[in-house]
Amino acid sequence: MNNYPQLPPLKLREEAQPGYEDESWKPTWNCFCCHDTGLVQDLLVKKIIKNYVSGRHKPVECNATNCDVQLGRYLYKTNTLDQRFSADLCDRLDAEERQMWKEWRKEKHEKRLASIDLDVTKNLRFRSRTNEENFDVRRRHQDIRNHY
Numbered sequence: 445m446n447n448y449p450q451l452p453p454l455k456l457r458e459e460a461q462p463g464y465e466d467e468s469w470k471p472t473w474n475c476f477c478c479h480d481t482g483l484v485q486d487l488l489v490k491k492i493i494k495n496y497v498s499g500r501h502k503p504v505e506c507n508a509t510n511c512d513v514q515l516g517r518y519l520y521k522t523n524t525l526d527q528r529f530s531a532d533l534c535d536r537l538d539a540e541e542r543q544m545w546k547e548w549r550k551e552k553h554e555k556r557l558a559s560i561d562l563d564v565t566k567n568l569r570f571r572s573r574t575n576e577e578n579f580d581v582r583r584r585h586q587d588i589r590n591h592y
């Protein structure tokens with residue numbers, strides 16, 4: 445007999461669901477300097493190393509204070525890491541990246557609010573039109589009464 449255990453299906457991550465609104469997506473990285481990869485994000489590296497080319501130059505080790513990612517020993521052994529970024533520097537990059545995300549989310553949020561406002565205005569306009577209609581109806585009724 446096929447007595448396989450039965451399991452419920454597991455949902456994909458929320459952002460992979462159809463119709464998922466990316467406005468509500470929030471990065472959950474512990475470290476914004478490396479996005480929890482242990483290697484400083486390319487765009488952040490380029491703020492310090494102007495001509496940095498990912499894949500050609502050594503990846504930069506993240507030393508941010510609140511970063512708890514452990515890079516593989518292999519990287520150290522083979523001397524394939526750029527270890528020049530201090531904790532202080534990584535913390536500053538982390539703070540800047542954090543701020544950028546915050547602003548990006550705020551901007552998205554404001555755009556969203558603006559679109560909601562538009563909807564409200566539309567609704568108000570619609571409602572005031574029906575009020576007008578109601579008023580017209582009442583006036584007509586009064587006219588009829590007055591003419592009696």
Ligand SMILES: [Zn+2]
Nearest residue numbers: 475478506511
């Ligand atoms: Zn990090």
